[in-house]
Amino acid sequence: MAGSVALYFPQRVYMESVYVGQQAGSPVLQLHAMADTEQERPRFFLCWSNMLKPQHYSSWFTLDENTGILSMNKTLDWSDFSGLSNTSETVKLLTLTAEAVPRTHGSSGCGGSLSVPILISFISATVPTCNETKLSRICYPEKEFIPHIMENRPPGPFLQLQRLTHKDLCPNFTITYNIDSGILYSPICSNCSSRLDREEKEVYSFDLVCTVTTESKLHRYFVPLVVNIYDEDDSPPYVNGTDTEEIVIEFNRMKVRWFFVFVTSLCGSFFALFNCKHITYTLYVSLLLCFPEVILKTNILATEKRFFQLDYLVNDTTFPGPKATLMLHFNITLRPVSIHFPSATSLFTVSRQSTAFAQIGRVCVDNCLKFHGISVVYRLVPAEKNSSALERSCYTAVGITPSSSDISAVLYIIHTEPLQQPECRKLHFTLEAQEKKTQLQAKTELVIQFNGNRSLEDDCPLSCAKHRRRWPCETCGGLGAPTGRCQWRQGNGKGVSKNYSTCSPDLRTCPDGHCDVIERKDMSICPQDCTTKPIIGGHEKGLLQGIGAGFGTCYCTDKCFCENDNFPMCDDVC
Amino acid sequence: SPRTQVDCLKASDMCNQNPQCSSRYRIMRQCLVGKDRNTMLANKECQVALEVLQESPLYDCRCKRGMKKELQCLQSYWSIHMGLTEGEQFYETSPYEPVTILHSDVFRLASIIGMDPATAKANQCSDQGKPCNSCLDAAKACNLNDTCKKQRSHYISTCNKDTAVQTGQRSEPCNRKRCHKALRLFFDRVQTEYTYRMLFCPCRDTACAERRRQTIVPSCAFEEKVKPNCLELRKTCRSDPLCRSRLADFHMNCQTTPHSITNCPNENYQACLTSYVGLIGSDMTLNYVDASYTNITISPWCTCRSSGNQEEECEKFLSDFRENTCLRNAIYAFGYGPDSGPFAKPVAVTPSLRPDVEPVSLSEPSVNQNDIKDDACVFSTCANLKENGPKCNLSNDYLCKDEPKLISMERTTKKEVEEEGQS
């Protein structure tokens, strides 16, 4: 807020109540207007939204131009109340507006820029007598207020503590106020003569003590008072600590955001010194702290390698003083990413019992889990060039498919016939990895060894998930079973739980709440993770699909059911 | 004599049928297009339009809650009132006709519910084995009423879209707009006999209070990732005629009126509860802030951080919800009956000590400058505090206790200080 503000009201709104029988001439409330200079004095005016035809209660009040005391201009009676509107309310809200102008100002008063609303509750009851009024009400009003003071302004009265409407209510009582310093709040008077500086302290909190001495007793009422110090944007931006920050871009080549806490002052507006092709920066401003932010705008190629410095000019355009600018520096290093396999060869073993879609394992180049914005494609190439037709047929057993994140791949069984061929014992592949944009390549040898032997096929359903009990689950096979047998998971059976009982082809990947790239190839593999159909029985849906939690045992035919474990052996036809 | 009041739709029609009024009304709407009241006042034609309209029924027309075309009525109310009031008011006058049912009616309703044979058993603790949970019984009463059950299921299934279990991430983020609409339907269509019981059920333990807090499915209808600034939230609310009307109605009917017995304007708990419910499903949706069963705190989902120089106005606005004794008493009265409420005596309000300090639940009256005797110290900035001499020096013999206390002392020779809680 630039320094042009002259007078100001230290409160956002003034409120008070008046009653039937409120005497003409009796004070209602005291306005204050804080000065800009020592000599300045305010003049106060009551103003109406439509000066030609103000509200009909406008004549009831008068505002002393010099003291700022609002008083009654007439004694209120019952007809005044009923004349306001015929609704059955017992409280009518009268809205007034006061304005203040410096005395030196020649203007006639209303139409200025400095105004404050005054809300008067006109209550349809007579003025309460002294013993009808609680002592605390004599001390303090009902509605609390939190006054504010502009920093760097001359001192002056800004808050009337006792309510003027109750001033003469109990003439036999004496009422005094003081500040209870207390240990919690800082003493208010350490440098009383100087003006207040918001950069030093934003809020002052005190405990007011009102002492009411009646004929027989002495009562003290405490109330907390908070005074906010308003800012004038009087100090330039400055830095705590170093004005330089290091940024290293390596595995993460995507749009990334870096935060730096640099500056501690009320920030004005900032602008960028220069805009680099890949980097843009913007400023995220909170009230007190400034967080310059550097954003990597586009994906950067894996091979790019560079170093440069970015300077950032901070200019507080609202700060009137000379030193309104500050220079910040970012040293930005782009490191290239290499595509290579962690080892020369990899060996995977596969049971000859495996069924179709059984997952063999996951392949990935080095550091692949840290990659962002880098896509790698994998390919399996049989190593033996001049093999027989039979040997070549063995290689049809294994397939590879990219994972959803495009940085690794999954090996799985495509055809089971080669598993039955004794000749198919060991497959030698060359696994190739290639980075999509830069065509960077890497190769490794991949060996897949077949173990055990394959027993005759059984008369089992395609999907393990169909089984409702341990038996026949564990005696049957089903799609996606690396051991050739389904696996039973026994749940804890406590209500709807993530750990429900179920029959699965491979408990490592199903159910795990994630419908992975292999499970998506056939709904029979793991309907528990992939079903999108309604689920019957006590359950909770999974993240995007599938069963998140189930009651008792969950099993799936064309729909999934979750029931407690003693469900019927068979249905109607028995 | 004051004009007979008509609703704003009728008032607009009456004005449109009167050539002079309708032309002025058109002029004023054009004046307001620029939304700058001062330029409007400066323009002669606009001022004349304003004068004529002040004589027309549009001047103090009102709307009825749940009336047909309620939204159009509210829109025409605000179109005229933006011209008549001076800029952004802290408290705006409610466009709704006052609720005339006195609080005793709705609470007789509450006690009747207790004796109603269909739900009588419901109101006594339905399960002797378990601690009494009146919110659970309220849910039961709703589940046993077809309309209530249907509407409740509708808003819960609309608001409770987050069904993810594993990682706690939202699979299908709730649609807040649709959730609010479903909530408004629930409170509009279902009898208050069921809805108030679910919202204002009295609790004696945390489980009950948490169920009460969950009534509006706060994860979707109330909470958001980031808490907006309260003044920003008010601005959003006031840009929508329905929300603006419900907020004005709340301020009008729930404004803490300390000198009254109930702390409510016109001693009308019902009007306050109706206004509270009226805000549910709007941008300014309110809810219990925690599962405390001893001390109710109601709040909108917003904060006064980063209010800059409007911190005070923001605190004031927020305290009208968080420290509202009228609303608090109305809720207790509904739960425990109009006269037997544990807080039948008004509980005055304590301003928050500092913006980040939780409001002190024990209430202390707050200061207004009008209460000061002439010779009392007029608290001022540092500089002239000294000038006021001893009356204003620091009282070092009283320690500022954590619990703000009233001290009463018999006028005896020996002045001991006796400390009492503020009533």
Next chain:
Amino acid sequence: RACSLRHVDVTVSDLGLGYQSDETLRFKYCSGGCSTHRRNYDITLEYMKNAGFLKADKSGKPRDKPCCRPTAYDKDISFLDNNNRYHTIHNVSARQCGCV
């Protein structure tokens, strides 16, 4: 008693679906006789079953009597469980019964 809609008030936990909630709701179900709804089909089917005209297969014997079953269901029932989480369950309570 003829096939008709009956009800019983139970807690959600008593539904046997695994949810733990003390909320009470009205569970409506269909029960009662359907003898007055038999058709020629039923008479014929019963006769042919007894006369051994029908091949039995693993899926068991065909049904020769109308069933008293729901013909419409309450769409949703929502409740707050004892961990303060909302659930909505579908097709739990009958809304209409019929002999089918």
Next chain:
Amino acid sequence: RACSLRHVDVTVSDLGLGYQSDETLRFKYCSGGCSTHRRNYDITLEYMKNAGFLKADKSGKPRDKPCCRPTAYDKDISFLDNNNRYHTIHNVSARQCGCV
């Protein structure tokens, strides 16, 4: 086998409706399992029956499993009996089956 439409060719006399005619017709009926058509209603009803929450009455226990039953019938079947008189009989043969 899931609930589906089955058929058998019989003479009118074999329908057991008391008509004597050597004319042959195709009698269609519904048979098969309905376990995959169970709803939350069935699971709940079964649980509550087992838990004894339901008052049993003379009309027997409520049914907690879908029935495999006709959902549509062949309207009419006409034939000439052995006394050379024509008859038309209704709703004898199923046209469509479903689990209800």
